Amino acid sequence: MPAARQQLIFEKFSRGHDASQKYAGLGLGLFISRQIVRRHDGEIGLTSSPGQGTTAWFELPLIHFRQAPGI
Numbered sequence: 001m002p003a004a005r006q007q008l009i010f011e012k013f014s015r016g017h018d019a020s021q022k023y024a025g026l027g028l029g030l031f032i033s034r035q036i037v038r039r040h041d042g043e044i045g046l047t048s049s050p051g052q053g054t055t056a057w058f059e060l061p062l063i064h065f066r067q068a069p070g071i
Helices: 029-039
Strands: 043-049 053-059
Touching: 029 043, 029 053
Parallel strands: none
Antiparallel strands: 043 053
16 A cells, blocks of 8 residues: 555545445445544554555553452
């Protein structure tokens, strides 16, 4: 995926391919994913190598809860 497109891929209605190509989808999946991850104080991004493919990733904080005594 070209670097210019990588900057926009998490925007609403953005797609990872040319609009002229026949792929289904509205370009909302990564936008919605970003909203969910951010609301959980996480990070989301992607790595891309031309001709090799693109990988989207996310990280969420891990929270440990202490169990109340006697439970």
